[in-house]
Amino acid sequence: MSLIILCIYMFFLQKDEIAYVxxxxxxxxxxxxxEAKKAFEQKTKSWKLNIDSLTTEVQNSIKKYEKDLATMPVKEQQLSKQLLDSKQKQLLDYQNAIRQKAQQEDGKLSQNVVAQINxxxxxxxxxxxxxxxLIANQSGTIAYAREGLDITKDVIEGLNNDYTNGR
Structure with a gap:
């Protein structure tokens, strides 16, 4: 009799112990x-505004140089050209630094989000x-799962509740 009860428990009542999200x-x-994405977008917007204003400044300097070139003495032309080249290099260096900073910031935010989820x-x-x-992703790591094993909805609800209450 106890064997039948054990079989019934094992077959019908035992909870699935494997799930996926x-x-x-x-x-x-x-x-x-x-929120992390919005914060990152805010930062990139600010960085882009800085780059845009510096780009405009360099473009205006180029226009002024080209306009004044004919009336400048040779020595002043050379100094103005060097100054202009220096500004262009500074702009390129700044753009590269911002690009690297954006990649690092994005990586850091992504790691933080993944750590919270994990x-x-x-x-x-x-x-x-x-x-x-298990974690299912777009690569299709789970080819088939019986209905009821996907706990994604419950996890999202609980994760968002914890996040909202934990602030």
């Missing part, structure tokens, strides 16, 4: 990721007694 949905719907998945997995939570 869709990483692209989590990233798309996690409020922390949305920490929540560990907490969620332990509290729901999962042995394993």
């Amino acid at each position: 869709d990483s692209s949905k989590i990233i798309a719907e996690f409020k922390g990721a949305e 920490a929540y998945l560990v907490k969620y997995g332990k509290s729901h007694q999962y042995k394993l939570i």
Whole structure:
């Protein structure tokens, strides 16, 4: 009799201990990721404005140089050309530095978001007694999963609740 009860428990009542989440949905719907993206976009907007104003300044200097070139003495032409070349180099250096800074900032924000998600998945997995939570991504790492194993919606809701309450 106890063998029958054990079989019934094992077959019908035992909880699935493996589940998966869709990483692209989590990233798309996690409020922390949305806010990190908005903060990054704000920074890049500011950097772009600085680059645009410096570019305009260099372009105006070029126009002034070209306009005044015919009336300048040779020595002044050479000095103005050197100054102009220096401004152009500074602009290129600044653009490259901002590009690198943007890449680093984006990487740092992405790592922070992924760390928050991973920490929540560990907490969620332990509290729901999962042995394993897999991550499905656009590469198709999970070819098939029985209906009910996708816990993405629950994870997103809990992650967003934790994020909103943890601020």
